[in-house]
Amino acid sequence: MAVASPSPQAVVSSAISIPKITIVGAGNVGASLARCILSQNLGNITLLDIVEGRPQGLALDMAEVQPLEGYSHHITGTNDYQDTANSQIVVITAGLPRKPGLSRDDLLNVNGGIILDVMSQALRYSPDAHFILVTNPLDVMTYLAWQTSGLPSRRIMGQAGVLDSARFRTFIARTLEVPPQDVSTMVLGGHGDLMVPLVSYTTVNGIPLTEMLPAAKIHQLVERTRQGGAEIVNYLKASGAYYAPAAAAATMVAAILKNQSAILPVSAYLEGQYGLKDIYLGVPCRLDRNGAASIVELALTPKEQEALAASAKSVRQTLDKALALFEI
Secondary structure: OOOOOOOHHHHHHHHHHHHHEEEOOOOOOHHHHHHHHOOOOOEEEEOOOOOHHHHHHHHHHHHOOOOHHOOOOOEEEEHHHHHEEEEEEEEEOOOOOOOOOOHHHHHHHHHHHHHHHHHHHHHHHOOOOEEEEOOOOOHHHHHHHHHOOOOHHEEEEEEOHHHHHHHHHHHHHHOOOOHHHEEEEOOEOOOOOOEEOOOOHHOOEEEHHHHOOOHHHHHHHHHHOHHHHHHHHHOOOOOOOOOOHHHHHHHHHHHHOOOOOEEEEEEEEOOOOOOOOOEEEEEEEEEOOOEEEEEOOOOHHHHHHHHHHHHHHHHHHHHHHHHHHHHO
């Protein structure tokens, strides 16, 4: 018996159902993110970079892994934003990375210009996309992306707290010699030296961290978390971290595409939550198909609230410089 071929409409419908994810920036973070997304079968990937040949070569290299690891979706590399059209999610990793002696804020001038250009071009071809920022200084870059886009703030968010929380969990787990998966925590605030690991919400298999470690040791772990990015930069010299930032961004992509309604700490726009307004800052958000659908307000200790306000003040100072610099 002859088997009927699928109709053209069915083929088109099937193709449309596969999410399209664009990664802008084919550096270490962008390439690592592409591998994470492929390994999780989250969708088809377009990897874009301004350097001719780099995204094409990386994409081909990753495509040749498919027969060995069984990816369901494909990846293409390009230098043309037209190839990113109709993306559901655009992750922006492009920008100058941190190097020894450079703070995240030192990257403001160069990376701010890059973000404004990327947003203009990406929006032209994917006006309905959700945007995830990874470029530093993270909270300020996310604000610039939102301010110049005209999009609802829920569709633009920054990857920060997922990474910072993973670092805090790692340091706690190594200290206690337990699996990292047993550690639950949340890191809020700006993605910088004044981030706020919430010790009051940190547990190890349900046991409060304060019952397992003395205050002095917890303080050391908090400070190491705040310097987590700089520690890696000092080791690598020529670049910053990329495996963990990529995995953190992939976690956010999965939460949106799978409509997980996952509560994750991301840089989101505040309109009075936590007593803060008109700023992007790391807070717990519910991520689903609508993006950063809602902000979860936790009851913070007075010390944590004070630390969050100090972190916001630091971000605000850098943001004011950026707004003046780019005349926004």
